[in-house]
Amino acid sequence: MNTKERGLALLGRYLKFNETEVNELREKIKNLTYNRQHQLLNFTILGNGRVIFLNQKQDGWNIRITGNGPIREGHLATMESVRRNIWSELHE
Numbered sequence: 001m002n003t004k005e006r007g008l009a010l011l012g013r014y015l016k017f018n019e020t021e022v023n024e025l026r027e028k029i030k031n032l033t034y035n036r037q038h039q040l041l042n043f044t045i046l047g048n049g050r051v052i053f054l055n056q057k058q059d060g061w062n063i064r065i066t067g068n069g070p071i072r073e074g075h076l077a078t079m080e081s082v083r084r085n086i087w088s089e090l091h092e
Contacts, residue, residue, distance in 0.1 A: 007032035011043060014056075015083050028090040048090045054082065065089055 004026075011032070012022040029047040036042075045052040050067040057075075061082045064073040076082045 003034075004029070004032045007034045007043065010034055010041065011045075014041060015079055015086070017083065021087075025086075025090065045086070045090075048092065050089055052086060052089060054086070068092075 008022055008026055008029070011017065011025070011034075012019075017025065029045055031044075031046040033044045034041055040056040040058075042056065043052070043054040045054065048068075050065055053062075053064040053066075055062040060075055060077040061079075062073070062075055063082065063085060064071065065085075076085065
């Protein structure tokens with residue numbers, strides 16, 4: 001299993017994407033890398049002309065989105081808000 005596939009499996013597991021959503025993300029994402037630091041995950045997602053940096057923290061997730069406009073960043077407290085942001089950015 002390559003890095004992108006393993007990253008998609010982790011993304012699906014941690015953010016509760018179902019198999020259909022993971023397959024759709026597989027088509028949209030050009031490159032996906034991840035690393036684990038002290039039991040927390042960091043993802044870098046390249047797709048749809050954007051780069052999404054997603055860092056898991058003890059109290060939620062930090063997200064930074066670059067490309068196609070100004071840089072947007074912030075803290076997302078719930079998994080559901082992270083899912084919505086990733087989904088909307090890759091499907092615009």
